[in-house]
Amino acid sequence: MSQDDSIERQPETRREARDSWYERFKIALGLKPVASIRDDLEEALDESEQDETGEFSREERRILRNLLTARDIRVQDVMVPRGSVVGVSEKASLADLRALFASAGHSRLPVYGETLDDAKGMIHIRDMFARLGELPQGAQVGDTGLLRPVLFAPGTMPALDLLLEMQGKRIHMALVVDEYGATDGLVSLEDLIEIIVGEIEDEHDIVADPELEQLADGSFAINAQASIESVSQLVGFEIAPAREEHEVDTIGGYITALLGRVPAKGEVFDAPGGLTFSIIEADSRRIRRIGVAQKTEGASS
DSSP states (O other), rough: OOOOHHHHTTTTHHHHHHHHHHHHHHTTTSSOOOOOOHHHHHHHHHHHHHHHHSSSSHHHHHHHHHHHGGGBBBBBHHSEGGGGOOOOTTOOOOHHHHHHHHHOOOOEEEEESSSSTTTEEEEOOOOOOOSTTSSSSTTTTGHHHHHOOOHHHHHHHHHHHHHHHHHHOOEEEEEEOOOTOOOOOOOEHHHHHHHHHHOOOOOOOOOOSSSSEEESSOOEETTTSSSSHHHHHHHHSSOOOOSOOOOBBHHHHHHHHHHTTTOOTTEEETTTTEEEEEEEOOOSSSSEEEEEEEOOOOOOO
């Protein structure tokens, strides 16, 4: 009997013990690197995905995978670009400020001098209303004493580093600047937290439209928060995420994963399965309403 035959006949537990000892021996000799916590966690997540009764729920797996990939995300990847930033001049009146808060739907606005490149700070809607009765009607925003500081961050800065800095300094807004100090965009604390936990909806994000609405030309207008399952039933075949690592539930999430970015309003593109999507309503951070139709000849892609 050969030595190999003898090994094959060993009980499974003895073989596993031998392999484990051999791996530890190679590590001790420096012939194999010690597995990192990251590797161990990724392996545990893979095992949990194969076994639905595993240690992690689907939501836990999604958050942990987001956290594992978050180190590669830069501030510029999640910022609101300059062209979409809503700010207020320091010379604006209180009436203008109130109107801007009402139309923008934001609780914080950056305050600037001549342009966004001359940032003065930010103003919180709560501060404005708390002192509204004390301020003279002719007062300008820059003279109210309501300005709070903002952070400044280069676009190449790791997003998680900025998140920690915001947390430590209790400042919820940062302006993204280029090498010359010009403003490239804006990042809020919420933008950074969403990297890990996913999209956070607030009262301004609620879309009252029905999930699915058939239009006169036979196409459909779809709430981006509609489930992939309901849209799959509508079009008659299963829609799958763009890549297996994207665990998305909504059609808006599917499109963002498919493109690798948030598409702009008015964009039209083809998708797998013979569909054409058009973005009916969206902002710099999320899709709100989508048009879906069967792909036609000459459609853009």
